Amino acid sequence: MKFLEKETDRFVLTMVEKNIWMKELVLTYGFFHEENYKGEESHQEAALAFVTAINQKRGHTKIEYTDRVNFPVNLRKTYSINQLLMQGFIIEGNVFFSTAYDSDKKYTSDYATAFFKLSSSYKGEEKDFIQLNNHIFGNRAKLIIYQWNNTWSDYFSYIKKMSGAAYLWTVYDEESKKFTVLGT
């Protein structure tokens, strides 16, 4: 699996060039190339590669693998991961990309919730969500989407404390052989 670092680093600028509102967006997007896709195993690998890449951008070269089960908020030190706690499940595309509300006026899609609701200062609108997704997910029919639980690393701890929720998705596009990883 290859980290597409330049594409990842330019992503926010590319979206702003397309007039998509990115300020105060809680989600981070990372891109990876995977030639030998092996189902869930590759999705797990992508999730780990994403947290590793983020950790590197925070100035740490090495992730700490641990058997701890508690991850207090960690702003500066290297992130830890307990792989045994990782659980992923498949999400259907139409559920993932939906902008529908349920009866409580909450988004039915966790992705839409993360996009709009995790930061109260995000000013983007539905069109920003739709355009951004159209840009990165060209062929929806070829996507395999996994959502991961948020208990296996302190990568999630800060946002969980601040907003009560934290998410990570790994999305594989079989056509372009690319992983898009989205995390809060």
Added chain:
Amino acid sequence: MRLGEKYNMEFLLQETEVLSQKLEEKALFIRRLNLDFVYFKEKNYRNVESHKQAAIEFIKVMNKKSLGYSCVHSTELHCFDDLPIFIKSLAYPYAVNPELMYAKSVLPPAFFSTKCENGKYESSYAYSILSQIYKPQREEIFLKANEYLFPMQENLIIYQWNNDWSNYFSIGREEYGAYLWTIYERETEKFTVIGASMRY
């Protein structure tokens, strides 16, 4: 062609890296300065064109510092204020739109002047270092440091650049000021680029 690759302006890595250590040894600017000094060698001086290239190369060096690899993203974006200033606490690349760049020439006496009337400095360089809200340095130290940094002040060709062509300036524009000066010394064929994006 990628930005700045047509002419061979050389980034003086070692000189740039030892500067803050040297200033500290000489007891000049001991407190956190928050200005970025970068040196380049430019044998093929092309007046304001070279200054513009030095300004862009400076952003490249700032990216290398935070990302670990040298790059500069060029963009046609006109409003850099739409870009997030931070993405969480992550290093985030600076982009430039060279079309938006303009500069004015500053004569050395005006650049180094410490004159200040009603709290307004004649020189924005002096302001960025001496101003009260922003971690002030003593005037005496400022003068000494300039003697050390620029032994031949009268030979300098100085341009001050606008600050809305790159998100390098975003935090300073929001907080205590954002500046960029490109300073060329003909005899040594060296550029000193000073950038400031001043935050608390």
